[in-house]
Amino acid sequence: MKHAVHRHHSDITEKMWEEIDSVIIDNHDKSGSLITVLRECQNIVGYLPTELLDYIGNGLNIPGSRVFGVATFYSYFSLTPKGRNTIKMCLGTACYVKGIKEAMERIERKYQIKEGGTTDDKRFTLEAVRCLGACGLAPVMVVNQDIHGSISSDKVIDIIDEYE
Amino acid sequence: MNTTRTQLLLCGGTGCHSTGAIAFKESLALELKKNNLSEEIRIIETGCNGFCAVGPVMLVQPEGIFYQELKPKDAPELVEEHFLKGRPVNRLFYTEPASKETIPDMNSIPFFSHQQFWVMRNKGLIDPEVIDEYIARDGYFGVAKALQEMTPEQIVEEIKISGLRGRGGAGFPTGIKWEFAQKSPGDIKYVLCNADEGDPGAFMDRSILEADPHAVLEGMIIAAKAINSHQGYIYCRSEYPLAVKRLEIAIRQAGEYGLLGKNILDTGFDFEIDIYEGAGAFVCGEETALMRSIEGKRGMPRPRPPFPAHKGLWEKPTILNNVETLANISQIILNGGKWYSSIGTETSKGTKVFALSGDVNNIGLVEVPMGTSLRTIIYDIGGGIPNKKKFKAVQLGGPSGGCVPEECLDTLVDYEAIAKVGAIMGSGGAIVMDENTCMVDMARFFMDFVQDESCGKCTPCREGTRRLLQILEKICDGKGEPSDINVLEELSPVIKSSALCGLGQTGPNPVLSTLRYFKDEYIAHIYEKKCPAKRCVSLLKFEVDPDLCKKCGLCFKACPTEAIAWKKKTVAVIDKDKCVKCLTCYAKCKFDAIM
Known part of the structure; x- marks a missing residue:
């Protein structure tokens, strides 16, 4: 199915567009598949550019407003590009009690980023996330897929510096 | 299953994973192989054992010996001493902090001995990715009984007798919820499992899904029979990838064994389960919002009535139960509602799982009979507060709950009793806070x-x-x-x-x-513009009290911005221009000398 012309977008390659098409084809007659499609498309591109949201809406025959509404409702979806490494700081209660706030401030100062922001060199994106359910290791930080437990504000920069 | 002399049940829960269980497993496997023991001694990676505080942990069966804080370098000694010579390694046992006595037997460790494992009966004992191990522990016997011997009405009646109430927070009687959906007219009905565990500080659902996913599937199949549903969904947080993976494996294996799909156990009953991953919205733990989310919409709640038992997912009669609730079901069917209601209080029956964390020695998962006091959970099981600090409060029930102070610690675990002191049972997060919490x-x-x-x-x-x-x-x-x-x-x-x-x-x-x-x-x-716990930055002076300062220099060494001047035998001084108010010195000072 070529339901629409692939728009030119600097972050979406032709190969990505093809993968996106196949996700849409697999799901376009399933009711309630919008969140699944958004998730898979974000996995392909890394984030959800507005042009892609329009494209998905056309493909699934869902109004663009609804696609945008869903994409902005759930914290999993990002409408802006991310850095090469994503730092997720757990802001659950146990981590908060054990001092995640101080560790996070240390990162914000060192790399000049705010929560939700990305460094200018695209090295890091800093995110605050809801309880990761690893309270036994509090305070917890996840860099990409690696879980780091019991991080103190002293150690946090050393850990992050390992990621290029 | 191969018969082996010894089974090593190594915890593969998230906690132990990140404290190095995998590295230890590799080195242990290598060591066993070197000594030609791989055939006789098998390493089994289980779900969360519960005692996350001392991970990675391993239980040696059949002896029941419990090893803790295992490192790759411990593997040669373990194999040489314990598995070849039969002399368990004393230094890797649990040590009771008060008496300094080592306790090799897992069930004698206070953390475990005060607990009652019903929901978590298989935790740390089976490989969650092997259905045979679940079946060997009476797994799917509940489904067999419910499908072959019981009518939907009998199932509902049994659950009502058990007194089981929803473990997700509100505590609505499960049997009554099912009865509504059962009596609701319609050919298409849905059974949903709420695995969108969102309360900060609650991780029991995650651990149940990771350690014993079949128990949840079993509960769903029985629920489906009770309301005559043929389609179920598990709504699971996408932050729990391991839980999703284990559920996928469990669903596939159950399908292969004829326990899901068409004509289950030749009874003519059909039921399918699909997993639906959430996309990160706390409100989706609310039942009507969760259903909207499965429909692919913004997860926003709607007014009730109509209740989901009449109009739920896609406007069809639907029941939604929490993971822990469902994990109780097969035991109730097998042993009877009366058996289940034999422990607990007047209005709260059975057990409750708590995720104990925060400022407490033994962090981990704790399952206690209803009617246990909060004091028992925090002091006897949890081992009290670390670093000689004073207890201030325990936060129960996440953002919907409340902080319970010292004077209410004799409150019993009971829906009504906990509500009376201003908290809620909630999903079971219990975060202990010491005197340094504001x-x-x-x-x-x-x-x-x-x-x-x-x-x-x-x-x-x-x-x-x-x-x-x-x-x-x-x-x-x-x-x-x-x-x-x-x-x-x-x-x-x-x-x-x-x-x-x-x-x-x-x-x-x-x-x-x-x-x-x-x-x-x-x-x-x-009124005083003071933060007694010294946590609110704007209310702190960032000055050293010369009377309390012991001139040790710990604050000087820890300061990340070199804002503290200190020499041996002098009181430290904070340069406020350089200070970024990060509170590191407050945390480091052992004498409470920074104002």
Whole structure:
């Protein structure tokens, strides 16, 4: 199915567009598949550019407003590009009690980023996330897929510096 | 299963994973192979053992010996001494902090001995990715009984007799919920499992899914039979990839064994289960919001009635149960509702799993009979507060719950008793806080959570929680006014009584419970402009008290911005121009000398 012309977008390659098409084809007659499609498309591109949201809406025959509404409702979806490494700081209660706030401030100062922001060199994106359910290791930080437990504000920069 | 001389049940839960269980497993496997023991001794990676505080942990069966804090370098000694010579390694046993006595037998360790494992009966004992191991522990016998010998009415009756109430928070009687859906007319009905565990500080559902996924599937199949549903969905957080993976494996294996799909156990009953991954919205733990989310929409709650038992997912009769609730079902069917209701209190039966964390020695998962006191959980099982600090409060029930102070620690685990002291049973998060926790800051923390997660549909929750947050921020910032306490006390009940869903109806609870028990801290912030726990940066002086300073230099060494001047035998001095108020020196100082 070529339901629409692939728009030119600097972050979406032709190969990505093809993968996106196949996700849409697999799901376009399933009711309630919008969140699944958004998730898979974000996995392909890394984030959800507005042009892609329009494209998905056309493909699934869902109004663009609804696609945008869903994409902005759930914290999993990002409408802006991310850095090469994503730092997720757990802001659950146990981590908060054990001092995640101080560790996070240390990162914000060192790399000049705010929560939700990305460094200018695209090295890091800093995110605050809801309880990761690893309270036994509090305070917890996840860099990409690696879980780091019991991080103190002293150690946090050393850990992050390992990621290029 | 191969018969082996010894089984090594190594915890593969998230906690042990990140403290190095995998590295230890590799080195242990290598060592066993070197000694030609791989055939006789098998390593089994289990789900969460529960005792996350001392991970990685391993249980040696059949002896029942418990090893803790295992490192790759311990493997050669373990193999040589224990598995070849039969001499267990004493130094890797659990040591009782008070008596310094080592305890090799897992069930004699106080952390385990006060617990009652019903929901978590298989935790750490089976490989969750092998259905045969589950079946070997009476797995799917409940399904067999329910499908082959019982009518839907009998199933509902048994659950009603058991007195089981929803473990997700509200505590609605499960049997009655099922009965509504059973009697609701319609050919298409749905069974949903709520695995959108969102309360900060709650990780019991995650551990159950990771350790014993079939128990949840079994509960769903029995529920399906009770209401005559043929399609189930598990709504699981996408933050729990291991749980999703284990569920996928479990569903596939159950299908292969004829326990899911068409004509289950030749009874003519059909039931399928699909997993639906959430996309990160706390409010989707609310039942109507969760259903909207499965429909691919914004997860916003709607007014009830109609209740989901009449009009739920896709407007069809639907039941939604929490993971822990469902994990109880097969045991009730097998052993009878009477057996289940034999433990507990008047209104709360069976057991409850708590995720114990925060400022407590034994962090981990704890399953206790209803009617156990909070003191037993925190002191006997949890081992008390570390670093000789004083206990301040235990936070129960996440953002919908409250902080329970010392004087209420003899409260029993019981839905009504906990509600009476201003908290809720909730999903079972229990976060212990020591004297260094500022209760105003905690209220602010929860309100920040609630207002951020508020879906925005109803005004009381959208605007009201924001207003509460603004006031709390003001107080923490040292700009509190005497009238603020009145506004908090007035506004909170209004939000509670007028919000649309459970999120807003319970959202002000953390404010109300801290006001109830820790009003002195609010007063100190507002009138004296002081934060007694020294957590609110704006209220701290960042000066060293020369009378209390022991001139040890710990603050000097820890300061990340070199703002502290110190020489041997002199009192440290903080340069306020360089200080970034990161609180590191406060945490490091053992003498409470920084004001």
